[in-house]
Amino acid sequence: MNSIRYVWTPPEPASVAVQGSDERLPVQRLFFVGRNYHAHAVEMGRPVDAQRDRPFYFTKSHSALLASGSSVPYPPATSNYHYEMELVVALRSGGADIAAEAAHQHIYGYGCGLDMTRRDLQFAARDQGKPWDTAKDCENSAVISPIVPMPGHVIERGRIELRVDAQQRQDSDMSNMIWGVRDLIADLSRMYHLRAGDLIYTGTPEGVGPVQAGQRLDGSIEGVGPISLQLLAAGA
Template structure:
């Protein structure tokens, strides 16, 4: 088959302990899943149904890469997150069966143009443009944990230039991994290769040119991102 222009290469991530790579399909993200982060964004936490937004697959950034300070923002933020890697297809999945669809987990950083997000939100417009920009989805090596949940005491930590900014445990999420998968699958069919960012705890903050940002999650490979000059 011939194409008008060459198709894009398959986006993929390394898998711990395996020479094979995890081919990616879609990137979903949960909004407002930690009560303390909801408060710092100016809202009161409620256990309402989770909502989702997406990032393009080619927004992927892997460990150790440099991300140029993006355009259209003066308030570029980090958001440390646990990422679920889906390994089994399903739709309208019950919470009790949701972990069966987990292939594994990775460390993530949901890079955000915060000032643009607030401006769009205040006008009642979708804020995809604040989230789904080039090189905005940092994801590390996937650690296989088929059918498993991580312990609630698992810590999510982020530091910038060695200074801790975010530090929380997974048991402070409003919606846990199984509930997130069930809620997402009620709207769309999930398939192997899908990633789900699970939300960020409090402590989000600005990144500047020259910063070194590191995210660590207990038991998973860390990720480090360097912030380069403006694009």
């Protein structure tokens, strides 16, 4: 059998640590849900009508993935870098047109996530009707804790919170999500053929805001665990 020859050595496959195991979870795609908590949608000036609207999504590339506990430089091209604390669902299987009542069968486990956002770039793109890619899909902007295996388990409630330099910034309950875990898996599967290793960042509660170089972020989700991030000086 002929071996594949590359022009240069390809990067290691993207993966995430698994709690209590030396095995790692291979990552396929990173899906993010926008405005999935009413209070956050209101604070962003875009209220959601769950009877009329449906979830919307954006994606990030593997270069955005970053392990919890990391220290990284403040990103370039922004002066308004925001945190968004989120529950992350890791899939163990997938498919298309998954029924909501069967969605639990595809869950491997959960992690804590931070969707870091260059908010000034996002607002400028939004106001001009342009894509959000430079605001959302930047290096080190998809922070992830180790995945806690919970095959087939659906998280419907529990505290989700975030502190910046030990000061509380976000504090809510996952029961406040507009679309729950089952709904999101089912809805995504109508637009994508979901696969094992897909990660779904399920949206953030109210209280998002800016962070500066030198600040530390610490969050937690009840039953899942902690997450942390240290921001260094730009270019450090």
